[in-house]
Amino acid sequence: MTIRDAYGSNRFGLSFELFPPKSAEGMASLFQHVDELVKFDPSFITCTFGAGGSTQDRTLDVIAGVRDKYAVPVATHLTCVGLTEPQIGEYLARALDRGVENVVALRGDPPKGETAFKPIAGGFSYANELVGFIRRDFPQMGIAVGGYPEKHQEAPSLDVDLENLKRKVDAGADVIITQLFYNNDDFFRLRDRCDGLGIAVPIVPGLLPVTNLAQIQRIASLCGAKLPSRFVTALEQQSADAAGQFSVGVEFAIEQAVGLLEGGIPGIHFYVLNKSEATRRVLNALPQFAEE
Numbered sequence: 301m302t303i304r305d306a307y308g309s310n311r312f313g314l315s316f317e318l319f320p321p322k323s324a325e326g327m328a329s330l331f332q333h334v335d336e337l338v339k340f341d342p343s344f345i346t347c348t349f350g351a352g353g354s355t356q357d358r359t360l361d362v363i364a365g366v367r368d369k370y371a372v373p374v375a376t377h378l379t380c381v382g383l384t385e386p387q388i389g390e391y392l393a394r395a396l397d398r399g400v401e402n403v404v405a406l407r408g409d410p411p412k413g414e415t416a417f418k419p420i421a422g423g424f425s426y427a428n429e430l431v432g433f434i435r436r437d438f439p440q441m442g443i444a445v446g447g448y449p450e451k452h453q454e455a456p457s458l459d460v461d462l463e464n465l466k467r468k469v470d471a472g473a474d475v476i477i478t479q480l481f482y483n484n485d486d487f488f489r490l491r492d493r494c495d496g497l498g499i500a501v502p503i504v505p506g507l508l509p510v511t512n513l514a515q516i517q518r519i520a521s522l523c524g525a526k527l528p529s530r531f532v533t534a535l536e537q538q539s540a541d542a543a544g545q546f547s548v549g550v551e552f553a554i555e556q557a558v559g560l561l562e563g564g565i566p567g568i569h570f571y572v573l574n575k576s577e578a579t580r581r582v583l584n585a586l587p588q589f590a591e592e
């Protein structure tokens with residue numbers, strides 16, 4: 301099953317994104333949370349991909365482990381950072397061997413300590429090149445790419461960023477999953493502009509339910525996502541109360557999901573950060589997903 305089949309007139313593509321834990325305890329905890337998340341019958345589960353050999357193996361271990369344990373379709377994230385075309389091909393062949401049929405194809409962030417992405421000799425400079433390579437050498441794989449409701453940080457304008465998004469779709473992407481965002485108007489603007497450019501693949505909002513102000517400020521600055529000031533204020537009012545912050549974040553995510561569902565969306569991708577409780581609470585507040 302590829303992610304091409306996850307979206308459609310009578311299918312809603314629910315997906316969850318994990319990252320590779322650093323320790324055996326982290327791995328055990330991750331699977332406890334995935335136990336809870338699979339109860340919502342997701343269309344697929346993804347795992348991020350870090351620069352450097354050992355984390356790449358951990359990505360495959362997580363994602364192949366999830367597939368083997370739950371028989372749910374999975375996708376590996378893959379970035380262009382530090383890899384030559386043959387190395388990327390080898391990784392994808394190993395992924396396919398382990399039953400991974402989908403890729404979230406990204407350029408990737410600059411490595412820690414660096415501010416700009418630098419392509420390597422024999423590697424790719426932009427995600428559209430990676431997508432083209434996968435489509436050519438691994439035509440059976442499903443491909444998702446990233447889209448930016450608030451524009452990608454490095455792009456000079458939304459128009460230029462959207463032209464680059466179109467390049468990725470023209471190169472063979474099956475679906476666009478967005479960067480996390482907290483203002484639904486930004487998502488609907490992206491969708492309308494994609495319509496105008498003739499981009500016809502599903503555009504799936506990526507949601508990260510906030511559970512902690514300090515954490516989300518760190519992540520939001522990494523991603524270039526803006527937090528509405530009323531939301532930051534509400535979180536700050538709970539600064540002494542972790543459970544209070546969690547509830548404010550969950551309530552915001554519920555409101556955001558309701559607004560998106562009302563606007564019509566093909567699916568939702570949750571950045572679950574290897575936890576289940578916040579996402580579980582959000583989904584249980586939405587009648588179409590709630591557990592029995």
Ligand SMILES: NC(=O)C1=CN([C@@H]2O[C@H](COP(=O)(O)OP(=O)(O)OC[C@H]3O[C@@H](n4cnc5c(N)ncnc54)[C@H](O)[C@@H]3O)[C@@H](O)[C@H]2O)C=CC1
Pocket residue numbers: 348349377379405406407408409410425426427428446447452453454455456460461462464465467468478479
């Ligand atoms: N690891 C993950 O799960 C996620 C990572 N990201 C990160 O977001 C960042 C961007 O990744 P992608 O969206 O895959 O990159 P991308 O290659 O599509 O875009 C990167 C930048 O280059 C520009 N660009 C793209 N193609 C171009 C071309 N052919 N010529 C000139 N400019 C071009 C874009 O407008 C953008 O500013 C990375 O830092 C990625 O790691 C984003 C979402 C999820």
Ligand SMILES: Nc1nc(=O)c2c([nH]1)NC[C@@H]1CN(c3ccc(C(=O)N[C@@H](CCC(=O)O)C(=O)O)cc3)CN21
Pocket residue numbers: 319320321322326348409479480519522523571573
């Ligand atoms: N630019 C960009 N890079 C990404 O890697 C990325 C995005 N955007 N947008 C969507 C998701 C969000 N991602 C995230 C966000 C936070 C953590 C995080 O909290 N990491 C912990 C590591 C904890 C651990 O390894 O145990 C951290 O402290 O940074 C991980 C992936 C990955 N994705």
